[in-house]
Amino acid sequence: MQSLFPSPKLLNLAFSGCSQTALPLFEAQTKHNSKWQARQELYPVWSVADDAKNKAAKLSDAAVTEFEKASSKTQRKxxxxxxxxxxxxxACTFGGIMACGLTHTIVTPMDLVKCRRQVDAKMYKGNFEAWGKIGRAEGFRGIYTGWGPTFWGYSVxxxxxxxxxxxxxKFYADLVGEENFHKYKTGxxxxxxxxxxxxxxxxLCPFEAVKVRMQTTIPPFAKxxxxGINYIVGKEGVGGLYKGLYPLWGRQIPYTMMKFASFETVVEMIYNYLPGSKSDYGKGAQTAVSFTGGYIAGILCAIVSHPADVMVSKLNSNRQAGEGVGAATSRIYKDIGFGGLWNGLPVRIVxxxxxxxxxxxxxxxxxxxxxxxTTGGAAPEKGKA
Structure with missing residues (x-):
């Protein structure tokens, strides 16, 4: 007896816009499906997702091809x-300019809130509240206050x-020799x-002085x-641009020591954990390892250098005329205490x-x-090239 309800085959033909000429093709496609296998033709969204995935793969392949062409052309020149x-x-210097100048500029909104909260912990309750208040008062440009000195300073x-x-x-490795380098590489x-x-x-110091003052004075003292450089030099002389140098060294040197040593260590651990050697992995995989190692290193850097970062912000924005670095540091610490040295740590970690x-x-x-x-990786084993 013929069923009163249309079969799935007829429903698919009716709603997918297929003509009767597609029926043999449809039957051929469905004939080999097991009863446990999902039928893609019944789920139009499935095919849309597959199309999007295929297009993304083609775009990715095209981007890789263009990258390879540009890379080959640059290397020939x-x-x-x-x-x-x-x-x-x-080449490494130019790579460092690109890496630091661009990334620090991108995170200027987070840096702005961090600096203001370090100077006055009660100014904002959270990041989103801060960005909302700044945006309403100063517009989108206000959220990026200080991007200019940030870009130039961190590029340098x-x-x-x-x-x-x-x-x-390389200089220190040559001094100690290859064998001692592998023994004391962390040092x-x-x-x-x-x-x-x-x-x-x-x-960095002159640009950092301008950036911090620009971000912590409302409205900013310079546009x-x-x-900003001319203003500080006019009022305090060239020395005004460098009065935060000692605290900057106190913040940045431990930060960078942790950044590079922990990155090298984490990357070596990752490659030791993965099967095969570093050379077995492609460019994308190696840069993914670099990002992972860098992120972990960044968290450690933020914790180690944060008290000095708070002090640098305070000194650049709250140092009295004629006051020495030691006296200013002592006065500020009395005001904020040990707990105040950790204001803004969560946002700085991110x-x-x-x-x-x-x-x-x-x-x-x-x-x-x-x-x-790429940077880092396991040391070559003896007897291997």
Whole structure:
């Protein structure tokens, strides 16, 4: 007896817009399906998702192809870059400029709230409340207050830090010899990063002074980076740009030592855990490892350097005329106490973790782009190339 209800086959033909000419094709497609297998033709959303996935894969392949073309063209123009040559250190310096300048500028809204809460813990209850108040009072541009000195300062600092680290790491490794380097590599990472950051902070300090004052004065005391520099120099002389240098060293040198040493250690641990060796993994996998190692390193950096970060913000915004660094530090600590040194830590952990992960990913992607190996990895075993 014929059923009163239409079969699934007829329903599919009716609602999918198929004609009767599609019936043989439909039967051929469904003939081999088991009773346990889901039938894609009954779920139009399924095919839409597959189409989107296929298009995304094609776009990704196209992007990789364009990246390879641009990379090959750049490498031909630049010529062969020998490891630890002046050209190598120049490439690492440029990679550091890209990694730090861009990432610090992107997180300016988080940095703005962090600095204001460090100066006055009662100013905002949370980040979203802060951004809402700033946006309503100053517009979208207000949320990015201080982006100019941030970009220029951390571009200078990033170039000197990453390029300097590559130089000093090799310099100290050569001093102790290859065998001792593998024994005491963490000490080499710490010494190399500290030396690089010592120099990098001299370039960063003037821009950091302008940034902090711009972010912690309402309305901002200057609208542009150059305007801020001229204002400080006019009132306090060139020394006014460097009065936060000692606290900056106190914040940035431990921060960078933790950043580079922990990154190298975490990346080596990841590759030791994964099957095979580092060279078995492609560019995407290696930069994913770089991001992971950088994020973990960033969390540790934020914790280690946060008290000094609070003090730098306080000194740049709340130091009295003619007051020495030691006297100002003592006065501020009496005002805020030990607990006050940790104001804004959660937001800084998120900010620095994300920022550091992105920095290492960008830096290593640039090294790949220039035909150079990514940073870190397990030491080669004896007897292996």
């Amino acid at each position: 630049a010529g062969h870059i020998e490891l630890y040559s002046p050209k190598y250190y120049a 600092q990033g170039g000197l830090k990453y390029g300097g680290y590559e130089f000093f790491k 080499i990472y710490l010494a190399g990063s500290a030396s690089a950051e010592f120099i990098a902070d001299i370039g 542009t980076t150059l305007g 900010m620095i973790g994300t920022l550091t992960g992105l920095q290492w990913m960008i830096y290593d992607y640039f090294k790949i782009f220039m035909g150079l190996p």
